[in-house]
Amino acid sequence: MNSASETTRRPSVLHIFKIYYPDLFGGTLTVIRDICASLRDSFASAVLVCSQSSKRREVINDVEVERVRSFGNVLSLPAAPAYPWRLWRRIPEHDLLALHAPFPLADLVFAFGFGRKRPLVVHWHADIVTHAGLRWFIEPLMRRTLRRAKAIIVSDHVLVDNTPLLREFEDKCHVVPFGIDTTTYDWSKIEPHHVNDRGRLVLACGRLVPYKGFDVLIRAAAAHNFEVWIIGEGVERPRLEQLIRELGLRNRVRLLGSVNDCERIKLMCIADVFVMPSLTNAETFGLAQLEAMAAGRPVVNTALDTAVPRVARHGMEAITVPPGDAGKLGDAIDTLIRDPERRRRMGLSARTRAVTRYSATAFKEGMETVYREAIATPCKEATATAELRQASGWPDTVRIAAALAWSDMRHRYVRSLLGPFWMSLQMAIVVAVLGSVIGQMSNAGVLARLPMLALSMTAWTFLNSVVLDATTALQGSASLIRDRALPPVIFLLQCTFRQALFALHNACVPLILWLVLTPRNFSGALEAVPGLLLFVACTFALSLVLGAMATRYRDLKPIIESSLMLAFLSSPVIWSSDMINHRSTVMRLNPLTHLFAVWREPLVGGHVDTVSIVYVLVALALLILASALTLVHLRKAAFWI
Amino acid sequence: MVSISLRNVCLDYPLYGAYDFSLKRRLLGHLIREQGEMRIIRAVDNVSIEAEAGSRIGLAGPNGSGKSTLLRLIAGVYPPSSGSVAIKGNVVPLLGLNAGVNLDFVAEDNIALLLRISGRKPSRAVIDEIWAFTELEERMQRLPLRMFSSGMLMRVLFATATAFPADILLLDEWLSVVDERFAEKAQTRLLNLVSQAAIVIIASHDQPLLRRTCTRIINLDHGRVASTAVVEPPSTHPFELREKRA
Numbered sequence: 001m002n003s004a005s006e007t008t009r010r011p012s013v014l015h016i017f018k019i020y021y022p023d024l025f026g027g028t029l030t031v032i033r034d035i036c037a038s039l040r041d042s043f044a045s046a047v048l049v050c051s052q053s054s055k056r057r058e059v060i061n062d063v064e065v066e067r068v069r070s071f072g073n074v075l076s077l078p079a080a081p082a083y084p085w086r087l088w089r090r091i092p093e094h095d096l097l098a099l100h101a102p103f104p105l106a107d108l109v110f111a112f113g114f115g116r117k118r119p120l121v122v123h124w125h126a127d128i129v130t131h132a133g134l135r136w137f138i139e140p141l142m143r144r145t146l147r148r149a150k151a152i153i154v155s156d157h158v159l160v161d162n163t164p165l166l167r168e169f170e171d172k173c174h175v176v177p178f179g180i181d182t183t184t185y186d187w188s189k190i191e192p193h194h195v196n197d198r199g200r201l202v203l204a205c206g207r208l209v210p211y212k213g214f215d216v217l218i219r220a221a222a223a224h225n226f227e228v229w230i231i232g233e234g235v236e237r238p239r240l241e242q243l244i245r246e247l248g249l250r251n252r253v254r255l256l257g258s259v260n261d262c263e264r265i266k267l268m269c270i271a272d273v274f275v276m277p278s279l280t281n282a283e284t285f286g287l288a289q290l291e292a293m294a295a296g297r298p299v300v301n302t303a304l305d306t307a308v309p310r311v312a313r314h315g316m317e318a319i320t321v322p323p324g325d326a327g328k329l330g331d332a333i334d335t336l337i338r339d340p341e342r343r344r345r346m347g348l349s350a351r352t353r354a355v356t357r358y359s360a361t362a363f364k365e366g367m368e369t370v371y372r373e374a375i376a377t378p379c380k381e382a383t384a385t386a387e388l389r390q391a392s393g394w395p396d397t398v399r400i401a402a403a404l405a406w407s408d409m410r411h412r413y414v415r416s417l418l419g420p421f422w423m424s425l426q427m428a429i430v431v432a433v434l435g436s437v438i439g440q441m442s443n444a445g446v447l448a449r450l451p452m453l454a455l456s457m458t459a460w461t462f463l464n465s466v467v468l469d470a471t472t473a474l475q476g477s478a479s480l481i482r483d484r485a486l487p488p489v490i491f492l493l494q495c496t497f498r499q500a501l502f503a504l505h506n507a508c509v510p511l512i513l514w515l516v517l518t519p520r521n522f523s524g525a526l527e528a529v530p531g532l533l534l535f536v537a538c539t540f541a542l543s544l545v546l547g548a549m550a551t552r553y554r555d556l557k558p559i560i561e562s563s564l565m566l567a568f569l570s571s572p573v574i575w576s577s578d579m580i581n582h583r584s585t586v587m588r589l590n591p592l593t594h595l596f597a598v599w600r601e602p603l604v605g606g607h608v609d610t611v612s613i614v615y616v617l618v619a620l621a622l623l624i625l626a627s628a629l630t631l632v633h634l635r636k637a638a639f640w641i
Numbered sequence: 642m643v644s645i646s647l648r649n650v651c652l653d654y655p656l657y658g659a660y661d662f663s664l665k666r667r668l669l670g671h672l673i674r675e676q677g678e679m680r681i682i683r684a685v686d687n688v689s690i691e692a693e694a695g696s697r698i699g700l701a702g703p704n705g706s707g708k709s710t711l712l713r714l715i716a717g718v719y720p721p722s723s724g725s726v727a728i729k730g731n732v733v734p735l736l737g738l739n740a741g742v743n744l745d746f747v748a749e750d751n752i753a754l755l756l757r758i759s760g761r762k763p764s765r766a767v768i769d770e771i772w773a774f775t776e777l778e779e780r781m782q783r784l785p786l787r788m789f790s791s792g793m794l795m796r797v798l799f800a801t802a803t804a805f806p807a808d809i810l811l812l813d814e815w816l817s818v819v820d821e822r823f824a825e826k827a828q829t830r831l832l833n834l835v836s837q838a839a840i841v842i843i844a845s846h847d848q849p850l851l852r853r854t855c856t857r858i859i860n861l862d863h864g865r866v867a868s869t870a871v872v873e874p875p876s877t878h879p880f881e882l883r884e885k886r887a
Contacts, residue, residue: 133671168723396760403757407743407750414745414785483737484758485716553664635720638713639655640662 011095011375012044016087016106018078020049020065027206027287028100028125031178035098036063038179038364043371048090050078050105066090075134077105081621084109091115096375099145102128107141110148111632119374122149124173126284127163139165140632146172150374153367155285156307162281174370177311178287179363182355184265185294200226200337203271203297205264205288206278208234208255213277213302213324218243220277220330221253226337228253229271231264268295272343273336276301276308279323283308293317294354298346300332311358317350393487401490405497420505428509431457434574447517452604453574454510456596460573462503463539464564469495470547471557478641488637492547496540524603531599531608534616538595541623548630551640567592576600591619643730643808643839645692645715650724652685652714652864684710686864687724694839699851699872701844702861708844711861712736712811715842730808730839733759735816738798744787748772748797751786755801767804774800774830776823792820799827803834810838814845 015032036045040062051067058065068086070078087109091097097120099106109115122145128138142165146152152166152173160166160173202221206212214230218240221228230240230253237255244253259267268274274292276283276299284306289299293311299318301308312318319332336343413419431454438453439446473491480486550556571592587593594612601608658680660666684707692698700708713719714726716734741758742751752771753763761767772782775796786794795818802816818827835841835854845851851858852872860867 400758400760403754407746407754410750411743411745479737479740480758482713482718483734483740485713485718485732485734485736486758549664552662553667554662555665638718640657 010042010044011371012046012093013039013096013098013371014090014094015045015047015098015100016103017047017049017100018103018105019051020047020067021060027285030287031123031125032100033061033063034179034360034363035367037061038360039368039371042368043096046090046094048083048087050080050083052078077103080105088114091118094118096121096371098123098371099149100125101142101145102126102138104138104141107138107145108628111141111144112628116148119150119377120145120148121370121374122146122152124152124154124159124163124166126282127165137629143168144632150377151370153370156310158305158307158310159284162305174366176363176366176370177307177358178285178290179358179360180287180290180294180354181360182294182351185269185291185296201270201272202226202228202275202333202337203231203267203273203292204228204275204277205231205268205291206276207232208236208240210236211278211280211282212236213279214240215243216279216324216326216329217275217277218247218249218253219326220333221249222247223327224330224334224337226252226273226333228275229256229267230254231256231259231267233258265291265295268292268297271295271297273297273333274299275329275333276312277323277329278302278304278308280304281306286311289318290354290358293350293358296347296351298336298343298350300329300336302329312350312353317346317353397487397490398493400486401493402497404490404494405501408494408498409501420502421508423502424506424509427454427457427461427506431509431513438575449576451510451514451517452576452600454513455507455603456573456600458503458506458510459535459596459599460568460571461506462499463535463542464568465502466495466499466539466543467546467560467564469499470543471550471560473547474551474637475641481638481641488548488634489544489631492544493540495543495547496536500536524605527602528599531602534598534620535595538616538620538623541620541627544627545623545630548634548637551637552633572596591615595619643694644728645690645696645809645840645842646725646727647688647690647715648725650685650688650714650721650726651683652710652719653681653722654684654710654719656680656682684864685714685721688861688864688866689724690859692840692842696840696857697835697855698840698842699845699855699858700842700861701846701848701851701858702867706861707864708861709736709813710864712813712842712844715809716811728809732809732811733805733807733838734811735802736811736813738795738802738816742786742798745785747783747785748789749782752797752801755798756804759805761805771797771800771804774826792818792823796820796823800830803830806834806837808838809840810835810842812841812843812845815843815847815850 015036017028017032019029021029021033032047036047039045046064046066048066048068050070052070052072053067056067056069066086068080068083070080070083072079083105087106091114095118097115097118099110099120100123101107102125110120128135146165146169149169149172152169153176154160154166154173155176155178157173157175160170160175166173202217204214204217206214208214208230212232214236217228217230228249232255240255244250244255256267268291271292274289274297276286276289278286279302281304283304286301286308289301289308289312292299299312301312301318301320302323303309303314303320304323309318309320314320319336321328321332336346409420416422418425431450434457435446435450435453438449470492473495474481474488477486477488477491480491481488546556546560550560567590570586571590572587573592573596594609594615597612598608598616601612655661686707688711690698700711702708710719712734713736714721715728716732716736717728718734741755743754746754749768752768756763756767768782772779775793777793777796781789781793786797789797799816799818816827816831818824832854841854843851843854856872858870858872860870
């Protein structure tokens, strides 16, 4: 294959981002495209993104683009469950990884130490602003990614100063301002007044999303007499259209939608004033204003804590107004509209700044240097050994947890002959009583039901006790965690192991009942094993998540206790699904129903419903994800106890 | 190669008050826009320590200056808030002796469990060796620890904790055993352990002790390194001991 021989000559770079052309247009995408295009001679680029369309692989401008299926956006993130897996598969094929942050889905992969051997460069485009409530959850992941990154590329130094997370890694940050190919903006033949001699065309450009602040611009237009054209597409469109109608501006304010590059450049060149009304620090640089500067347009931008007011500076290339202030924005635009001489002067200096400060060549060279350095320097040994220590720690963790659980069980035998069998006895009594009560309620053979009732009770007792134990496990082992530096996860694992040992004791009740009361048929027992394993795995993951949360938030314990009680009553533990009139909705939605079904059905000789299997697997996947996040946070458990 | 390298390490210790443990309160706080400021204390502030094999570092400072926290940070109990921590070699923290002890168990089982917790396989020979050091009667091995006097308990715990050499030894205060006759023997054993470890870090208020055992004393104050003093190695006790062993 042709590309195979090419990769041997040029190092290959994998760009990791959430979306790519033509699904969306926007500043970050332009940057990725520009990097791919300008480094074409020295690096072979590939892009891995998500997409809602079905087309998977294609080559756009010599760049191989792979799209992972996404099922829409959740909290500004594509819901692409396969993405982490695809990323992990792709990592070994490339020499360098370029993550375009923020993209927590990829952070997830790096946080767990995958792709450790490949150098990683993080392009820091913006901080997370829109869903700041999720910071506590995403920041540790981002920190881990940044910790293992070779270099962090930012467009302006002010981002490092204003982002606490970046300040921690200040020595890794490289400032490479975005560059722009100014030659494409040489439309000297078209003088603005030739095309639009009304002298009042105001242009803005960007995705129609809330932080871009186009509603502020529209409100500003209401009070003045200029014309506003907005290039871009996005979710805000219906709202903006409504706003335009309400303010009666339909003849002056136009939403142009997506526009191709050539057309956009032309529009930039004929506009009188370019406006960047962005509201939040999600706007880090404002590539669009740089384009307008290249086209020699004066800019009105907002005083954000990012590079926005530093690319086009107040009084020189731009007028900077407070973000979200429609009055000041309108006045600033109006000032420029009324003063053609000032417009011309600012436009000239804007053009000069774009050509000298933000040239495409400087951008290309900056990128190339950072990329080459990242590939050249070997992975840091210190971090590697630290990870190694953790990796080798897992068998130890399990061993210690097992030893502790074993000693807990032996503790039951101290000063007691029967030990945990006292609990089995109690269980036998419960089963006998319940069995007789249920026998009154249903007409089917009570005796035949007893073994399953006993087994279900055993399983429920296991789940119930594991979760309850986990809520207090970390506090109970505070001294081991703080003085012996044992990883907290040991003690959550210990709960599962201990209760599993007790459950084995309890299991003698259903075993005896089964041997005595039913014809012996061993075929079902084997089929039930995978289901039981799923049950145990789910229980452990659940206890891990709830155990950690209950330690952090003490008021959760009573809630968990009562929820478990409720779950017991609403799940088919002591009753079975055929005893009540055909599967109520609550029961069908209850994950516990399915969690019990996956091993109970094979035991009674039935077949497991596919729905149940899918339900349990999805629940397990979610729990594993939650456990993984919990493990990250569990590092801080020593603070909580 | 054993080494410890702390670079510009900071640790922000969150102080959880009664309300900070409440999820309901936190969620409500979000709703009513009351930003509950988490109180944070900077327990370790911009500390850099480099230690190679052979280092004996003493941490001195008043109560609450961050000595124990720093030891726990090196042991991996607390994750650093910023800065880098790189540690090579296995760390044995002897910060509290009675962690993980179950008083209902017989002494023998406790020793086995404690060894397992520190990642060692408890064999008969190892347990016997530990027991021999405690100088307690053989039959007491099968008695529950509950029946031991505090002095005897201390002997067992001390003997178990110091049974195996470590690459990196972290001591919060010099382990002392009150029992007169046993104290000297314990002292020797600990010095022996210290001399075998590649890196030892001791936090203590006892300046003469630190000067006797350490090559470098770091004075901490409010989590910061106030001063670092290099101790001239006189012909001290541990030195002789090491030569005797060689």
